[in-house]
Amino acid sequence: METDLTCKRKRISIELSEPIVNKLDNLARKVESSRSELIRRLISESLLEKEKEEIEASLKEGYLANYGFVKESSRE
Numbered sequence: 001m002e003t004d005l006t007c008k009r010k011r012i013s014i015e016l017s018e019p020i021v022n023k024l025d026n027l028a029r030k031v032e033s034s035r036s037e038l039i040r041r042l043i044s045e046s047l048l049e050k051e052k053e054e055i056e057a058s059l060k061e062g063y064l065a066n067y068g069f070v071k072e073s074s075r076e
Contacts, residue, residue, distance in 0.1 A: 016024075021035075028038040 024035055024038060028035045031038065033041070
């Protein structure tokens with residue numbers, strides 16, 4: 001599995017409001033990180049959380065879809 005450290009990086013350009021940049025800079029200083037590294041970390045964490053939510057939603061959907069079958073099978 002590739003990590004952020006082993007993956008080839010691609011430069012992108014985004015525009016952020018000044019208040020967001022200020023917040024990023026303040027947080028980067030607090031955690032002793034560069035702005036770029038902080039943004040990479042925050043994006044990675046957010047993407048992992050979204051993937052986790054999608055997996056959990058799929059599992060819940062599967063459980064609900066099979067609930068009737070399991071309920072009927074337990075009666076037999």
